[in-house]
Amino acid sequence: MATTIRTVCAHDCPDMCSLLVRVENGRVVRISGDPDQPFTAGFACSKVNRDGELVHSPERLKTPLRRVGVKGEGRFAPISWNAALEEIAARWRAIIAESGPLAILGYAYSAHQGLMNRGLVNGLFHALGTSRLQAGTVCDTCCEEAWNATVGPIGGADPEAVVDADLVIAWGADLMATNVHFWAKLEAVRKKGVQLVVIDPRRSRTARGADWHLPIRIGTDAALALCIMHILVRDDLADRAYLAQQTLGFERVEREVLPRFTPDRVAGITGLSVADIERLAALYGKARTPFIRLGEGMTRLAQGGQALRAVALLPGVTGAYGRPGGGAMLMTAASCELDYNVVRKPSGPASTRLVNHLRLGEALLEMSDPPLRAIFIAANNPAVTCPEAGKVRRGLMRDDLFTVVHDPFLSVTARYADIVLPATTYLETEDLYRAYGAYYMQYGQRAVEPQGEAWSNVRVAQALAARLGVTDPVFGQSQAEILAAMMKGARGPSAAVAAQDLPAAGPVRIAPEGGQQFRTPSGKLEFYSAALEGQGLPPMPDWQPDPEETRDAARWPLRLLTAPGYFQSHTAFSGVPFLRRREGAPFCVLHPDDARARGLADGQSVRLFNDRAEVGLKVRVSDEVQPGVVLVPGQRPDDEAVSGTVNMLCSDRYTDIGEGATYQSTYLDVKAW
Template structure:
């Protein structure tokens, strides 16, 4: 049996180094690599089953051409040559008739290798096609808010938490999305360091922590301001650090913070006054407090203000200036690789932008020219995008030529004209850079592509040749491209010899020193002149959102979506064991809300609002408070009673970064066997 050192390519901050045990070109087992210091020799429960993902009987094995109506799942096998010829000829005709902006490449994050992730969009960049404004369904709100506060820079090293004297998981279920950080936190707890979880849900992380604060959805900024109010009142601010390293604390302290008395903060957040006082005292007493910030708390109307508030808090006590202190959102910005060689090989300086989260609306309504063809890879927008019914309506257009490249027949692939079988990460070689730690690694393929599967890398290069593109990236091998990522790099990356990366295992490229600020002022900007210029509050603040207030008056429940433990998104749908472990797609309702509607545990229920209705299995439990309905994971429609949860979510934009507002969704629930309520 051969052992191959590989890297997990699932969309996760940890980027585990793995050992794949291979026999007769079959992955027998996947386990954690003990020589990776951060991921520490273990993999999560999902990745432990990735041998079954590679060899799933549900894998697509050959290219397919549609034979029935869009969405029907009726296809016939064709050859790769026939598929590529048809794609190239259709695109060539579309470009001649409508220009390249009638095409859209739509590849995202299901493969985190920097070549396989970006080369598809690089192909469309070189063609001058419409450009995907990627990530708005996920992280553009929190990233934009972070950049406006600290600058485009990475956050605290998660390995520094060993020196922390208080850990707060703020809107982050570490056991679900950051399990290796949780392992380090657990070790710290054994030494007596307190761990606090601030989350609307009593997740497994919250249940295992020392203290859980079940905050109301969307009120995180108010809690921060309440804490700062008490820190100011009790003389617990690090005035010297604030004066030397921040911009705008004085107007924040004078104009915003005074409103957030403990009484007002309690009324907004739903937390007890005594708990707010206790939390502020704990935070003020800590010298090396560490906040792990979850992205989910920013996926709502005023998510950017929430992130700015939480990211400013470590400055108030000077935690950013001490080893083991600060905050962790993402690390990638401090690893200065030059991925533009793959992402932007050539093409015009500007082109029409298509916002990731508004795909459905743009498929239906863009003009001059309308979108006439789309290639979708490494994503499943018919499930993941807000207004998922709009996405499906757009993909159903008979005049839209849809190509989907995926290992499985997803909800999105069912709407394709051409479906192409894709490899999993264990069948590709690539270069990886973590976004939740400071490690990089090159990994070979563990096994050859299964069936007739092709990688994103091979597909993009083949299409580029047919379309006459001559950029070097479309004819170079993965190992030939790798040195380009280091050419002109700065910081820790600049000190790495790319020749030693291949076969070198995990390599740490963390910045030295404390938290850096890359704002225009060179300081943490509590006051943002850029936001003031946009007509937004330049200081972190909390105000009720008018549209949320209006929707809450109409609908009695607020949606909370969160990653599930075994099916966080559809990338794991091909593993039958994990599907069974997670169970049917479900929602969770507080016992009081269930009793009020005469609903029972295990019952089929309809979740509905003015946009759609979906059917799920009800679980009744007190892990969430009254007035909230929890839906863990994003699941294919065929697995549920009916539909998928993002059909209920609007394509409204966040206050910063043009991100998605999943948590600004309001609805009601009723028994499935009752006549559907009128929205």
């Protein structure tokens, strides 16, 4: 018996591919792109093409497990679902009775992008009034908050409008790794003579395929953007009418900030030549519809918010936001307006104690009154992905911390659990999805039945709610009923399709009409943000050397650059041996000058170290990176590496805006293992 199911890729990727899944006798035999999805255009990436192997991997967890060994050792014995759920509910009830709900933390994140499977677990803990995860700080809160303060909580330029662009800049975005379908759109545009410029500290695959690569120093993007503004003003390339009508505060930036960002000074800051800076500014200023694709990576450092603000403001100087094909895009999800509170906040207190995602280790080790006594983790692997990963593991080692992990595999984090629950992959679930790198939403059908005894996040949340006496309607409804409730509150283009029609509708385009809208307090593009000023933050974009980075750079000779791997972007793909082999053993990239100075040869085992930790990787010697930089692609589990995982080296310091992670503000050295 063979059939083809249309569904949606649920991995944490901006493209949100519509997929056609060929199923024979209950097994996924082929995955291909859906030709009826205009943006993802009938192809899937090399990772998702292998997701059938993820579903049917012999490494999948088959049953619930209870720990029988030491935490972290990974020794478990099978138990039944009923026994597991009863034990979890009993332990939580006892903890709440003794210490109150704040002693429990629910933690579900982005390994499943379905709005129900991602949202309902956290909705359960919202209803229980437990300590609440301030999610996303490891990824995107810095860039999102900076975007919101500048443009507002709304999506950016439509990536499909790039066909009307006359210049494209990938600023801190490796499109081939993280936005491959946008790259495909670009190929058609470039055949018409449109240039692609890549601004990135490394010569990524995207940079190698571009017309021009500018290897900027890490953390200096704001200085370059402000220098471009300086030149646009100097050369009378600013659109004064647009600035007057659609922006707020440019005259103050022009008067108080831009004079300091001359080409000579910024060349010294960024490592770029004056000639290249002048050339870039002239290209941008003379383009009528320049399109900037912003990457999140350039915001994962101490002054990441300032960097995002400065670059996102550039299209306002030339009026590009007002023309189809022009503007900037960070993400699009804010323009998909549904009633998310149905699943995320069904009941419970409006506010409670917060745990910052990136400071999970600190919370587990230091939080008091009450201390955290239980944690439930789903759709994430914090023992690998969080900064200060060593601190996270020390917290998870606590004998008095009752830990439950819901995962398809025995992840690094799951090895610290008291109870492990087998989770479905997205191909074993149904859900509603929204893209965050394109303007589409789509309902994804289940392709195959859950493997073994795997349960979805939705099923687990509803089963625990029943045992804990949580009676909000969402915990007793079918997914069709939950979908109807979410869609009842839909606004804008998202409301164009009725809930009952969504499962069969395929990809639904939800792009807003007209030019870029601004949802800031002023309703304009804000060069001057009173909202930031009210938080004690600089209201205008700027660049200053960061004192802590300056101090660390004086002590440690190398700066860390992290980026997604092409075949192992994160541990969600660790369960596919083919992809592990394609990526190779976890490695770092070192410039030939730095390798020579340390007597290191390509392929050698090396140790990366600073005051926080040391990890062991293989080294690749390449001028892909600049001298003084060590690149580590992907987040990989310990047992694939020589030793440890890269985020052990990174601090849990906050960014300037949004309390985000500062991975790229890490300094270290490398020596032979």
